Amino acid sequence: MIYPHVPEDIANALRSCKKAIIIGHVAPDGDCCCSEIAMRYLLSKLGTKEILLANAGPFERPEIREWKDSFVSHIPAEWKSDDPLVIVVDCSTLDRIGHLATEIExxxxxxxxxxxxxxxxxxxxxxxxxxxxxxLLIQHLFVHLGVEIDNFAAEHLFFGFATDTGFFRFIGPGRGETLRMAADLVDAGVSPNEIYDRMTGGRPIESIQYLAALIARIESFYDGKVLLVEDSKEDMVRFGEQNRPSDALYAALLSIDGVQMVIFIKHIDGQSIELGLRSSHSSDIDVGALAGLLGGGGHCKAAGATVQQSIQEVRNFLLTAISEKIN
Structure with missing residues (x-):
């Protein structure tokens, strides 16, 4: 696989940028946070003087909480003057940046x-x-623009890549270029075992208790090929919303024999719910396409959406939509 040439208009926009606002998606993960931080570092090396990191949050995942204070949740009015370049990372739809979408109009x-x-x-x-x-795309930009990837940049680039690949677990055959890019980051000083510990360690006991409560409420459909879990407001109060174990839940349920898809319905507030959709490597279900039908997006194996519908409506829609796609 060959990464695409960086278009000259994009390269020129980055080289000439004097003021930038960098934004990632709501409920950020490691790839989102590290993409924002790595882009800030790249721009600073290219000479950008004013750079603001923004994210609507919440910063639920324990592995990213150390970066929370690096981001603002709203864009100050003064940052909208002097024609700043807004860089949106890790988002396939504008609504994925939440209320910040109206602030960058x-x-x-x-x-x-x-x-x-x-x-x-x-x-x-x-x-x-x-x-x-x-x-990895930002790493490609570093190379194309001739900016050295030092240890600081490498740490963040590797962390984002590692979290989005489940620490290499989602990489299939024929993708040696990805491992070669990762190797360049290790040569720059990254310690893969330390990154893995940061990704998987440091969980409070409430996170494991939250996971146990969710697993106890698994609903099975289509002879166990589709599993659905819905969290509750009581869960968030009892265990803490910041301890919601989304990644651990997906990993546990997809490890069950015969499971092709996992649906995780998460409460946000009284009007919105967040959907997490995952499919197994052997499944033909494109969860990215399903999320797209609900205004969301993602990959064929991992996607999500934020919707203003009742939980029952969303459940019925998804279970009907996948009925013909189950092997």
Whole structure:
């Protein structure tokens, strides 16, 4: 797999940028946070003087909480002057940045993303759906623009890649270029075992108790090929929303023999719910396409959406939509 040439208009926009606002998706993960931080570092090396990191949050995942204070949740009015370049990373649809979408209206926007489904937006787009993470795309930008990847940059680029690939577990055959890119980051000083410990360790006991409560409520459909789990407001109060174990839940349920798809319905507030959709490597179900039908997006194996519908409506829609796709 060969990464695409960086278009000159994008390279020139980055080289000439004097002021930038970098935004990632709501409920950020490691790839999102590290893409924002790595882009800030790249721009600083290219000479950008003013750079703001913004994210609507919440910062639920324990492995990213150390970066929470690096981001603002709203864009100050003064940052909208002097024609800043807005760089949106790891988002396939504009609504994935939450309320920040209205705060960047009218500003020139560059989108850097690797998701395979969604609704195109932005004035400039650098999108490569075969990349396993957005940080790998940013690593490609570092190389193309001739910026050295030192230990600081390498740490964040590797962390984003590692979280989006389940620490290499989602990489299939014929993708040696990804391992070679990862090897370059290790040569720059990254310790893979330390990254793995940061990804998987440091969980409070409440996170494991939350996982146990969710597993106890698994609903099975289509002879166990589809599993659905719905969290509750009581869960969030009892265990803490910040301890919601989404990744651990997906990994546990997809490890069950015969499971082709997992649906995780998460409460946000009284009007919205968040959907997490995952399919197994052997499944023909494209969860990115399913999420797209609900206004979301993602990859064929991992996707999500935020919807303003009742839980029962969403459940019925999804279970009906996949009925013909079950092997």
């Amino acid at each position: 009218g500003l020139r926007t560059l989108v850097i993303d690797h998701h395979s489904t969604g609704v195109p937006f932005g004035d400039l787009r650098f999108i490569f759906t075969h990349s396993f993470s957005t940080t």
